Amino acid sequence: MYPLGAAVEPGPVRRVPATDSPDGVERWVVTRYADVRAALVKPRLSNTRAYANGSDDVYEAGGMSHTMIAVDPPDYTRLRKLVVRGFSATRVEALRPRVQEIADELLDAAASRDDVDLLEALAFPLPVRVIADVLGVPSDIRDRLIAEAGAASMVPMDAVATEMTALIEAGRATPTDDLLTELVAAHGDHQLTDVELVQMAGILFAAGHVTTVHLILGGVRTLPRHPAQLAELRRDPALVPHAFDELLRHVGPVPAISRYALDDVAIGGVTIPRGSHVTVALTTANHDPAAFTDPDTFDIHRNGTQDVAFGHGIHFCLGARLAKLEAEVAIDTLLCRFPELALADEPNGVESMLDAAQPLLVHLRRRP
16 A cells, blocks of 8 residues: 555655654655666565564565565566466456456346445456456355455455465365466475465465456546547447556556665665665556656557556566456446446546545436
């Protein structure tokens, strides 16, 4: 979570003292586009929270300390190599019919209602069901995990770990054609430790839906506010992929990520001291006027600079293709089936993903 709020503007790398930080942790904040890209390829800015002086480790508490989001090369490289083929362009595109089937099922269930909470009806269950299919999580276990999420629409990591441990044990006896079976096989070949096996399965399930939830809700908040561009997308479906690139830039599924300085690190003419907690602000960078003309304007015809919505460098999001595919299918299907869809509560100001995973009430049909 980006700790400084939506009002932060791109600017020089700067220190935020603990007294001014909402979580009471001193940090250095990187916000300009060029500085963010530089920070994301600095090998001495670590993924490992243990290097930050005085930080409280929420990832450790969540059981993710041995996953790709919390380690550096060579462990990071080894772990990513084991699963990267499962998220290749070919495999992701092969999932399109299944994603469409799930979207249709969910919207069939919602179609009888005039008003729908889109978080509950579509944005949360769709990516959970997709990643469950990819991993090979049976529907009864998947539904238990969805129920565990409750109103927060965030499956607790301890519940995920419990279910994944049981599935792994079952999978040793009855392997199937899914990613979890591949991980069990890698463990059998001594490519994963016991802890890494359970945590890898857990983080793939968790990260495999959270980002997409934000992206779907952000898209539905954004597109109806730009009716001319929405009408253009409906006339020309070929514009949809490009429009979603702009949607990623404009609202961003991940506001910021954390890094930890292993040594003094120079970025943008500023030296960040060793041991510092560093916040790399992805969404703010994507609104940097030095990189994007009129950055707060949503423009499906925008060309040029590449966004950093899913990061940059070796840590570029493994599931970026899948998240984008899911959001494209979900939003396109929703808008085609309900052309009169309208937001029940019009958000104020520039769209932000900071509170994206909140209930989003929509009217499926125009009010008289």
